[in-house]
Amino acid sequence: AQSVTQLGSHVSVSEGALVLLRCNYSSSVPPYLFWYVQYPNQGLQLLLKYTTGATLVKGINGFEAEFKKSETSFHLTKPSAHMSDAAEYFCAVSGDNQGGKLIFGQGTELSVKP
């Protein structure tokens, strides 16, 4: 079985500050991990993903995430927040031999203060 836990339903940072959104996963098979972003009244779009290889992955808009197998974590970071980063962020997990199931976390709403 697969599951995702996002710590913190709401995170608030000042513009220019570090963004850190936490994600921990559980998976019985080697995981594929994703971060998606949702702007108000829109669908979801992919920020970045980890499949195999390099554990530090870079995505769009300056975001990156590091896969840490020993900690079962895939935290999302951005060195300097911008007002346009305000949105809801979702971590998701998938795996081979799971029938294509893609499971999401509860989401973290990011607010950016001027």
Added chain:
Amino acid sequence: NAGVTQTPKFQVLKTGQSMTLQCAQDMNHNSMYWYRQDPGMGLRLIYYSASEGTTDKGEVPNGYNVSRLNKREFSLRLESAAPSQTSVYFCASRTPWGGTEAFFGQGTRLTVV
């Protein structure tokens, strides 16, 4: 390319009414998904279809049925709507390999009164 198209965008139902949410994708993807999004609950998987001709229950299947009509289309049916089914529903699709990106529709906002 339109990507993933959901209809309708908005719907208000009375308790006990039925309706079908439609989803179509033009990316030749094998796998399709239905999720519901509720505040504080994230996206919860209702049903998915790993390939044409197969469907499987997700995390919250009760009260819903699905049909994978063909490779392009995956519909979600509420037979007897309940207020607890008030939510935003998203359809998604992707190729079946676990590491591929899922593409999402714009959502259907459903209110059951």
